[in-house]
Amino acid sequence: MMAGVSANADAQRPAAPPPDHGRAARRSASWTIAHTADEADRPSGSQSIQRALVLLNLVGVLARDRPEGVTLAELTRVSGRPKASVRRVLVALVAEGYVEQDPDTACYRLGLQAGVLGELAGHRDDDLGEASTDSLIRVADTSTDTTFLTVRHGSYGVCTRRQEGPGPIRNYALAVGDRHPLGIGAGSLAILSALSDEDIDDVLASTATTRGHYPGFDDETLRDLVHRSRQDGYALNDGRVIAGSWALGVAVHDAADRPVAALSVAGIAERFDPPRRDELAALLHTEARSIHAALTRSQESRPVRGRP
Template sequence: MTRSDPSGAQTVDRAVAILRLLASAGESGLRLIDLQHASGLSKPTVHRLLSSLLQHGLVEQDPGTRRYRLGMEMAVLGWSVSGARPDLRQLCGPDMQALADETGDTAFLAVRSGYDTVCIERKMGPYPIKAFTVDVGTRRPLGVGAGGIIMIAAMPEDEAELVFESIREPLRAYPNVSEAALRDAVARARTDGYAFSDGLVMTGVRGLAVLVRDARGQPAAALSLSAVQDRIRPERVPALVKALEERKKRIERSLALPPARTATLRLELDS
């Protein structure tokens, strides 16, 4: 395939869209008709893409339900990357648990995938009422939740506008999130340096998030806290943001080091 092959590029774009829809569906998978409706593509086109993805092991089909889901080859490709890049879940896990223990609330780690965020880790604090607004592996449009808000806030204006345009239709599935409310939350996050979500995911639930950057200063993930409304009152926000910032700095310091130094750094920081 060459850059001058628009049809080939379009095929790749469509295949990636199918993979992302399947990723959103999780283990339950999706039917052919579900993929057709969600993608806006014709039935023959979706079937042709699925046939190719099946051949490469990127998609599999349950013989009983006939539903499609991501295949094992997707995991293999992911494992191939992990040796060259830090394992964010493993690297951030100890600080996330410490953050959850310290605040009593639930800590989340999310990364960007196209115009979505994907939750890759969750740690629970001791407070008995949990705010499980998202499970590990859940994919949502950017801006749904504090993590997505801080990611948009970190973008240049033109890139952020492209995001707003691209997620306009997916946001219809989230009645608590209007574009106006999201734009306002992004503007506040740019000013404050952290994101605040007040019921934008679920009524009665609030969230706070900060951006984690890699060694090059590029956005790597969003670290967030979520709790029932009474747990994130205005007078408590500064202390929660401070806790998030402290853990963020530890994580960024680890990301700036070669993998071999990360374990040693952990011992130094905890001593």
């Protein structure tokens, strides 16, 4: 599930955010082959777990910029599930320490275990994270705009890093943890455009019903956008997600040359006139190549994978 298309929590989203999920096997990716798509073919025997994990993520995203936490009412509204259900799950999450509840305000937020999990996840060989931090900072500094790293995850793109530029203009269209179908947003579109045509077919099919909640992103439009992005050499989001908020993205390829992520820069529409687009695209391409090189290097120096 995902957080609001519109970054702020209270959701002026069109319809109640979809509780839908499912599964989509992508044999093209290594590690992490599958990811939720639409509720149709979800793995059986795990409804409650699915819901719990979605809710956990939701708590994290909604409480991100709100130290006081999220109210139960809000969670029920956004998740679109009955209150009693949401609460039952929350109690379980609290009992395990993944979520905390303020005893005074009864608000919920991520708990200790969530941090621990992140700590544990951080120790994994996060080559991409390592390799991209420098680039992110460089791009943010020289572009003076907010820069993002979007990672491909199945048929979706997840914003995993966000670097504010030195400029005064803040952008709230995308935040760490946000997940959108591939093709929605500049970075996400850059990844999609870098896929093979048949992969694109799969992705579009897999995200069809989810995209129902993103007005103006039907298959036709997305294919057009992909076409344009390929021609231009960069993906441009001309305010389609949030009016006035533009962004430009370029795909990042891993050691095996698969498009696994994207760098993108966001800002107000005025900052994306054609000449500056080329400038930004060049900058992003340079950094994307740099990350690719770093990934290739660290791949070579790694012991062969496979049964020990």
